[in-house]
Amino acid sequence: MAFFVRRGVAVCAVMVLVAVSGCGESGPTAAEAGETLKNHITELMRKGQVLDVRITDSGGRDISCGEGKAKRTFAAAGRDPASERGGDNLNDLLLGALSRVAPYRIVEDRGDAPIKLANDEYKTILILESPGGGQYAVRGETECLRTS
Structure with a gap:
């Protein structure tokens, strides 16, 4: 019977370690969010019918x-x-056009400055910073996320 008790304690201890190690580790990794960011910006340029798109x-x-x-x-x-x-x-x-790509909320918009937007689910941030003269510019970054 002592064997079964120890085995049960060992199983419980492993389960607790697995549960604790998972705390705070939900959501995408930096690489996963980076791919989403790339897809969102690329799709935004497509949906916005931007011409001569180049990756900067x-x-x-x-x-x-x-x-x-x-x-x-x-x-x-x-x-x-x-x-x-x-x-x-x-x-x-x-x-x-972004409303047809993914749900972003405006974080900062002061009128004549770039518009900063965030998506809490994907942990991505977009900055719409077109300089004018018919030139579009969008940059983005992920939040600081786990690497694996």
């Missing part, structure tokens, strides 16, 4: 945040057929 930051690497966490980045730029459109108008067009 291909991301794909961990940027250390300390404490075993990292973030990823990605950015793209392109042009609008109407070269006279200003940055605010272009950002507004992207904001409208």
Whole structure:
């Protein structure tokens, strides 16, 4: 009977360790969120009908945040057929297209500055920072997340 008690205690101890190690580890890794970020920005440019899209930051690497966490980045730029459109108008067009890509909430919008948006589920942040003159620009980053 002593064997069964020890075995039961060992099983319970392992179960407790598994349960505790899972605490705070939910959600995507930096690499997973980085792929989502890339997909969201690429799809945003497509849905926004941006022309001549070029990747200005291909991301794909961990940027250390300390404490075993990292973030990823990605950015793209392109042009609008109407070269006279200003940055605010272009950002507004992207904001409208973003509603067809993923649910982001506005974190910061001061009118003449870039628009910062966040998606809490995917742990991604987008910055719509079109400079004007018909030139679109979007960059993004993930939150600081676990690497594995």
